[in-house]
Amino acid sequence: MKLIFLHGPPASGKYTIACELQASHGVRNFHNHLTIDVAKALFDFGTPEFWALTHRLRRTALAASADEGGATVVFTNCYSSPHDDATVAALEREIVTRGGEFVPVYLACGVDELRRRVVAPARAEMRKLRTPEGLDEFMTRWNNVPLDRPGTRVVNTEGRTAADCAAEIAAAVLGGKGPEP
Numbered sequence: 001m002k003l004i005f006l007h008g009p010p011a012s013g014k015y016t017i018a019c020e021l022q023a024s025h026g027v028r029n030f031h032n033h034l035t036i037d038v039a040k041a042l043f044d045f046g047t048p049e050f051w052a053l054t055h056r057l058r059r060t061a062l063a064a065s066a067d068e069g070g071a072t073v074v075f076t077n078c079y080s081s082p083h084d085d086a087t088v089a090a091l092e093r094e095i096v097t098r099g100g101e102f103v104p105v106y107l108a109c110g111v112d113e114l115r116r117r118v119v120a121p122a123r124a125e126m127r128k129l130r131t132p133e134g135l136d137e138f139m140t141r142w143n144n145v146p147l148d149r150p151g152t153r154v155v156n157t158e159g160r161t162a163a164d165c166a167a168e169i170a171a172a173v174l175g176g177k178g179p180e181p
Contacts, residue, residue: 001065001066001068001069001070001071001072001073001095001098001099001100001101002073002100002101002103002173002174003029003062003066003072003073003074003075003095003100003101003102003103004027004072004073004074004075004103004105004108004169004173005075005077005079005088005091005102005103005104005105005147006018006074006075006076006077006105006107007076007077007078007079007104007105007106007107007142007146007147008078008106008107008108008109008144008157009078009107009109009114009138009139009144010078010114010118010128010129010138011109011114011115011117011118011120011129011135012107012108012114012157013039013107013109013111013117013157013165014031014032014076014077014078014107015031015033015076016162017107017157017162017165017166017169018031018074018076019162020162020163020165020166021074021166021169021170022074024163024167024170025071025072025170025174026071026165027071027072027074027174028065028070028071028072028073028074029074030058030061030062030065030073030074030075030076030143031075031076031092032058032075032076032077033128035053035057035058036054036133038053038054038057039051039053039057051064053075053181054059055087055090055091058075058091059090059091059094059098062075062091062094062095062145063070063094063095063098064129066094066095066099066100067098069099070071072173077093078142078144079144079145079147080143080144080145081143081145081147082143083142083143088147103151103152103153103173104146104147104149104151104152105149105152105153105155105172105173106145106146106147106152106153106154106155106171107157107165108146108154108155108156108157108158109156109158110156110158111139113158113159114135114139115132115135115136118130118131118132118134118135119131119132120173124166127137129176153169153172153173155168155169
C-alpha cells in the first residue's frame, strides 16, 4: 500500500485534488471529513475525545488497508507543525510497519487565493471552514507547512486546475501510471 499524505491549509485543494486522483488514477480517497463526521456524531467538535476518536479511526482504517497490501490511498489533512507531529508519526508507523510507503505531498497556495477559494459554495456541503475571517484565524493559530520528511513533495495549486495538480502528483508518486486495477 502507498499512502499519499496530501496536506496543506484550508482551501488549498486537498479534497478536490484527491477526488481527481481517484477519478483519473483509481487511487482510493480517504478524505479527512470521513472520520470527522463519525467523531462529530459522538463528541463535540474539537474536544479531546473528538480528536482522540478521529485519530484512532484514521490509524485503524489505514492500517487495515495496509494489512491487505491494498491500492494507493490518498489521505487529506490540515497538518500543523509541531502540534500534529506525534499524530502524523503514529499514522506513518501504522503504514510503514506493515510494509507500506508513506508519501507526503504538500499543497501550497497564496493566502489571497485561499481567501478567494474559501467562500466556494461546495465547501458548505461538507461543512468546511468557509469564511475569510475563519481562514485568517485558522492561519494565525496553526502552522500549515510541508511535513518535515525527506522527499516531501510541494505542489503549487494557485492558478492551476485539479487535473493539472493531480497529474503532477501522479507523475511523481505513481510514476505517471494510469488508473490502478
